[in-house]
Each structure stands twice: as C-alpha cells, then as structure tokens.
Amino acid sequence: MEVNRINMQSDNRDPDRPAHPGIFLTREAGKSDHQPAGRSVDFPVSVVLPAGGTGERTGLQTPKQFCSFLGRPLISYTIQAFERVSWIQSIVVVVAKESMDLMMDIAQRFQHGKVRAVPGGSTRHRSICNGVLALGEGEEGRPKVVIIHDAVRPFVEEDFLYKIVMAAKEQGAAGAIRPLVSTVIATTSEGYLDHSLERAKYRASEMPQGFTYDVIHQAYQRCSESDFEFGTECLHLALQYCGTNAKLIQGPPTLWKVTYKRDLAAAESIIKETLSRSACVVTGGSAEAVTLAGALQKAFGALNMELDLIPDLMGENAKYLLTGSNFIQVSVSHSCLSEVEAILTDLEAANRALLHPLVVICVYLSGSDELSVSGRVAEPATIMDLASAAKLRNILLYGIQLHQSKDAERWEKSVLRAAEITSALIRERSPALVGQLLQA
C-alpha cells in the first residue's frame, strides 16, 4: 500500500510554537494549557479519518472536507482537534486518489506533523480498512486502540475522546450516540406510513468510535464482500464478526456532521465565536491611554466580550502573544502604527496566524473637539500598506479613529461606537475591510 509521509519543513519543530496552537472551542485564551486531571492515556492510540466523501449533499463542487472557512479547509480543523491531544500518536487520513496531492499540501501548509495520507478504496469500509492496515504498518507499531472519526466532524473534544478510548480498551469497541432528533418511521413500499418507532428505545449512531486494534483488524479480515460494499457501521462489524457488543456513550451535540452547505456556515460561526471571546488591549502605559482603555472595557461589557488591559507585550505579558487572537493597540497622543508594527512582527515570529486569522486594531484618539480634517486622515496610506502586507500573513489590521469631545454625552457615544466597531471587526474578521480607518 502506498503511504505518503508528509515531509515537514524544518521550522515545524520551532520550540516557540505553542504545543496547542490556537484556542479551540471551550478553551479560552490563557487557559488552553488546562488538562483534565488524571486523564493521561498510557497506551498507544491512533486515528483513522476517512475523508473520501464527494460532498454531494452540500451542493458545492468541492468535497465538503476540503471546503474552507477563515482561510482553512474543514479537514484541517478536524485534524487540529486530534493533534492537540498529547496522547494521540498518529492520524491516518484516507482520501480519494485524486485528492492525495491536495491533502499532502494541506498537511504541509498547516504543519500537521502527526498526519499521514493514504489512498481510499471504493467504499467507506474499504477506505477505513486501508487506514487500519496503514496503522499496522506505521513506524510506531500497532496502536492498542484505534479511533475512527469523520473528517467532517471538526468539534470533537479531548474529554470525549478519552471516554471512547477507555471504553474501547475495556470492551473492545465503543461508539458515540445521540438522541434521535426526529421520529423514525417505517414506510410501506408504496410510500405510506407503516409504523413509527418508539423514540426512547433508539439512538443515532455517531462518530467517534473506538476499537482495539485487534477487534477492528479481525472484523475487516473476516467480513464479507457485501459488508465491504454496502455496510457503513463499524460497530455492526465488530458485533457480527468478533462478538463484541460496543459500549455506547452519549456525546455532546457538537459531534454533529457537516453535511449541508448551511453546516459550513454553522461551523464557521462556531469558530468565529470561539475566536471572539476576548481581546487584549495594549495601552503603552500612559495614564490617558489606560483611562481610554478602561472606558472601552466598560463599553465592551455590554457586548459580551472580555478585554484584558496590559501596558505592553513584554515579560510576563508576552504570553498573550502565544494565546490571544485579538489585539487592540490604544493611543491618545499619536498614531500607534509603530507599536502596531511591533505587534505584527512579534505575532509573525511566534507563527501565531498559522491556523486562524488574527485581528489587530489600532484605536487612535484624534486631538480635536471638532472633526479635524488633517487629524482625521492619520496616515491612511501607511495603515493600508501595513494592512496589505499583514493580510498576506493572515493578520487582519484595522484602524479606528476616536473623536475626542468635551461634551460628555458625545464622548460616551463615541466610545460606545468604537467598542461596537471593534466588536464587529473582531467577530466578522472581514478580509475586505483591512486597512480601513473607521470613525467613532
């Protein structure tokens, strides 16, 4: 069997790269190093990720696992979910022959060091079987437990994988289930209602599933051509050919499968929301800038986004460069483009925009009570130039000019508008609007 190991670039093992790049789902900035207590796995676990689907149901030309949002294909999000689990050794992605190059390119571009790609078979079971056999031939030796998952379920979490793996080790097989969303009915051959099933007795079988290597390997050795051709359910093969009754574990709703085009929008919105929970406000330390940042922070309270105020990104605060997804540089006395340039350089050095776009916003206080024409323009060519260069490195830079006013009501309105604009820019992450200097 043809097995292609992804050749990683030499900068892949950069010690500055965080072990778990980027926040994901419930992990918040600054808390991503939290590990569930006593939850380490002391036997080898690997993953088979069948990704050969054609994605007919999305109504898109590209198979859905290769559709991108926020500049990255869906399958990379799924791979990331496994790569961040320290006790997972390797991930075999099974793709259609014609997608091998694309898959290799994705793995290299997003530095997925645990991934191997193998070509799929003509059916789902043949593809999974290829993946299992490839694991047996891997350098690491046979894993004790194999997780089988879908490339189009990007939101699987470590806690749940742990449960599946432990149950699989104990029982031979384990699988995720969910309550049925709709009533299931049996139809007559003429298309009429025959009977409806009692919903409480049945469950939807979902992914991930886990098997000891021996059980899944044996099941595929023994099963029939007809199983290979028409079957879909690995748990069923384990039962039929190894006598293994899988342990069923209820999973969270986030296990859902990206099936239709609308699901891609839903997945994008989940990622965007995760990236928009907090932002880091860099003040430079001056009293006026701290006051302004405090006013913004207050306005942000109503917008359901947390702001961390720091004077700079040095020393202890350098950790924000490794965890934050959104940076707001505040300045009261001058355009803050030089500070912003330093942030961009630091983020690039930390390779932080590899997996998702980062947002950097320069909030700049204009010096006049009235709209000042000269003050308002604040080096537009420069911010646009900086932004165009940053965009190539997946960092989205915007500017906001805040108009000072001695009229308290007008000032409050400006601060609120600045907070609303900032919040919208962070949530929407629009590449088309980079380099704009917005007015608050």
Next chain:
Amino acid sequence: MEVNRINMQSDNRDPDRPAHPGIFLTREAGKSDHQPAGRSVDFPVSVVLPAGGTGERTGLQTPKQFCSFLGRPLISYTIQAFERVSWIQSIVVVVAKESMDLMMDIAQRFQHGKVRAVPGGSTRHRSICNGVLALGEGEEGRPKVVIIHDAVRPFVEEDFLYKIVMAAKEQGAAGAIRPLVSTVIATTSEGYLDHSLERAKYRASEMPQGFTYDVIHQAYQRCSESDFEFGTECLHLALQYCGTNAKLIQGPPTLWKVTYKRDLAAAESIIKETLSRSACVVTGGSAEAVTLAGALQKAFGALNMELDLIPDLMGENAKYLLTGSNFIQVSVSHSCLSEVEAILTDLEAANRALLHPLVVICVYLSGSDELSVSGRVAEPATIMDLASAAKLRNILLYGIQLHQSKDAERWEKSVLRAAEITSALIRERSPALVGQLLQA
C-alpha cells in the same frame, strides 16, 4: 378558548406594499412574482404553528423561535413563509401563555395579517389540539385541510406545501420525510449495542404535515390522555384513531429544524446569502458614471453577485424599489448624498425594510490622482447623520470613496477593492459599520 386577533395598523393594507414582501430563498429580486403554473388550491387551507418550545437545546435563554437574526425573530421568518402563499387563509400560532404578549407584538410589528395567537397546552399534542380547535372557531369557518408545521423550520416552500396539501386532501393525511442522516441503533438497557437498523427501510419524519380537518379533529377527539401526555407524532394518531395511513413525501433538506445555537447561525447565513445575490447600481445616467459602474460590474463578476445597472429609479425602474435589497449609488463628479437621500425616502415610502435590512452604498469618485485630504473627507458628518437616521428605519447606509488614478494598474486595484468592500458590506450587513466612508 381565548383567541387574540392581532389588530393591524391602518397602514397595513397599503396598496404600495408588495404582496410578497421581500425575496425569500430561491426567489430572486425581480422574479418574486413567479407562481408555479396550475398550482392554485381551490379549497380552504389553514396552518397550525406550535411555538411553545422552551429551546433548551439551543443553550440560549430565549426560546429559539423568538431568537432574532437580522433584527427579526425566527418565528416571523416562518410566518412569512406561509403568508406569502396566496391560498393559505390563516395561521394559528400556539404559544406558551407567558409568550402571548411577545407574539402579539411580533405579529403587529412585522404586519403579519394572517396570524392569530392562541395559548398552548402543557404538551405538544395539547398545544396542536388547541390550534386545531381555534381554527374550527375562526371567522373563515373550518378549513378543508390543516397544515401542521414547526415554528423553527423557517424555509418551507410553496411547492412543497402544495404537495402536502393535495396529498392530505386525497388521503386524509400526509407528511414530510427525509432520509436518515445517521444509522439508528437499538441499545440494551445497560448501554451496549443491541442491533442496528437497516437504514434503507426507515425515514426521519419531519414537518410540515397535512390533514383534512375532519381527520385531525377526530384523532384528537378520540385519542387517550396518554397520547396527549407522551405522544409527539400526529401521523401516528391519524393512523391509530382514524385508520388513515399518511402519504409520505420526501422533502428538501431546507426543511431542517433549528435546534441548536449553531442552527441559528446557519439560518442567518441562508437569509444573508439570499439577500446578497444581486444589487442594483444607480448611475444617474452620466457617461463617466456608467463607465465606472461597468468597471464595478466586471469586478463583481468574480465575486458571484449580479449587478443591474440603471440610470435612476423612475418609471419602469421603480420596480427595483419594490424588489431589490441592495442599492449602490455611483457618482463621479460630486458626493452622491442627495441621490442617496432620495433612495432612502423612496424605500421608506414603499415600506421595504419591514422584513429585512436593506443596504444602500454610496460609491463616490474622488477627484485627484493623489489622496486629497479635502476630497477624501466628503462630508463625513453628513453621511454619518444620514446613516444614523436610516438605521432606525432598518436601512444600512455606507460610503465608499474610490481614488481616481491615471495609473491603469492602480486604478484597476482600486476598482477591485471597491467591489470587494461593497460585496462584504452587502453580505455582512453589519449595523456597527453604518455611516463609515471606506477607502478604495
């Protein structure tokens, strides 16, 4: 039974209001008056819309049918889907007692003239039964066919409703089905796999369903307390108590139910996409403006959005005021705020922003090869003031200043950026960015 008819404001029957306000799903601007040939229904049809759910699964405090996107609650989108069908007489929405005021307010605010609200019962079947009884007491007399739908399935289409209604009239009952997305499995009482069902023999039962009034009324007269308490499937009651085998009809995937928070994001993205398929470019008729509009149109080709170029919104072109969702005013010689003001006035007169936010963008050519400070600012206070007023009427106004250049490459880049910004503003419909003058 308490029945509240919504008192509509006198302007409700404004003859200028389009019969089908707003485009919806596959209906495109200018084509919304298309009716399926030979598809009129010559008997009375009404709808029961149970909307008493608490929405626990969305993870939101507000029940999901009352969650808003683009400024309007989900249930209003569902009601709109039925109101635009000419042969549907009336819609009874069944809501929890504590939500009656909210529902009345929604119906009044969005001018849902076919809607009555009735209080629900303690279970789904009691609520639907209340709705059916309320229909029997309505001014119009008993309908021949009753459609039962979910408040949280906003994308039901006329063609499919027609199929359900005709089958229900003929067979007594009819229901939508969908193929199963997951394998359905039976579990042992200890949580192990017992067996998996053969997927091909079963279907998911979805909504809408249709019944003759007599069948659904009789089913509820005869069914047991236990059915009222624990049952969920109306088709099952029709079978058990009236001997009616429902006709099952496969529906489109758009029938899906908004269940989780992510589904709200998916629904919003569908509506946004529908609203963003085309835009109307008003040139004022000058040759230079037409040339500029043509350049924009060419750049838009790559962005998958159609532009219609028209000189003004008079005469024949006034139809765009009744169908378009996005208007781009182009000007080469002066700020186009006076033309924009006229568009805003016309849109308001046509009551066009009632059901979704409209976008108006002023694209203005600056007169200089270099960034002109005075030219660049183009009455910023005025566009912000206009935009703030328009936002209150659900119209989102933005400005784009395009920088003229004799350098062909630079000019092409500016036009492309203007197109990208325009496209992003239309797709994102961000209220926070109204009144901004963006630079291209």
